[in-house]
Amino acid sequence: MRFEGVHTPLVTPFLPDGEINHALLASHAADLAAKVDGLGIGGTTGEYYALSFEERVRTFNTVTEAAGGKTWLTAGINATTTDEVIRLGQAAKAAGVSALLVAAPYYAQPTQEELLQHLLKVDDALDLPIMLYNFPARTGTAIGDEILETLLQRPNFQAMKESTGDIGHLHHLSTHFKDSLVLSCGMDDQALEFFAWGCRSWVCGASNFLPEAHVALLDACVKQGDFQLGRQLMAQLLPVLELLERSGKFIQYVRYGCELAGKAVGVARAPLGTLSQAERDAFAAIVSPMIQHG
Incomplete structure (x- = not known):
């Protein structure tokens, strides 16, 4: 199952004038393609909501040209209407992606039946492997059990990125759907808990x-079953992951982390701002030694 392993939701690099830096996006994707199991294009980390339709389509093409055939590529196609999700999916499929990432349409807050029909229409129109994205804090709508039970009867619905942050819900999903769903960690500071409950995927x-x-960390826990080593590795990563998940500045910190790693990807698009100097200094003190030691 290609949804397993570490998948990087790519940041979208911006030039000083705010335009997308496609050359850097391509080189970043090609570099990571050799290091992780898959790449995501057009996810929350890539600020898809701040990009125009045309910009999103061009990022699909940039990444598939740079990394296509070298790793598993998942295109985030979330939007507010079913028609636009399908249009984005058609463009992603034409670009040559491997799979799709689909969440509930944000802000619209469809009922569970409306969400089910939305997802069925997306599958009917696109016919690609799908990772669902359960992030009700962002979308306003959870992907419930009845929806999952229906969708998992179709072969394209294979995985779900679980980002509720509710450990109890992790327990529920990992026991009730353990044989039919590839569960992917979508709350980074809980990765060790996800792996302990059988999760084999991390976005x-x-x-x-x-x-x-x-x-x-994933290899230690998932491939080796060595949770003593896993706890040691998680303890090293945890200050970074907690800051990203709990600070309210996830994207800003990811962007600065890329800068510390030698890839100046620019600042986020408004309304998001930048980190203060104190925040930058504190983050650099944690991250720089980890980058230097690989």
């Missing part, structure tokens, strides 16, 4: 700048 924003550390 992790900080792997944009610390790919080796993320791969080492």
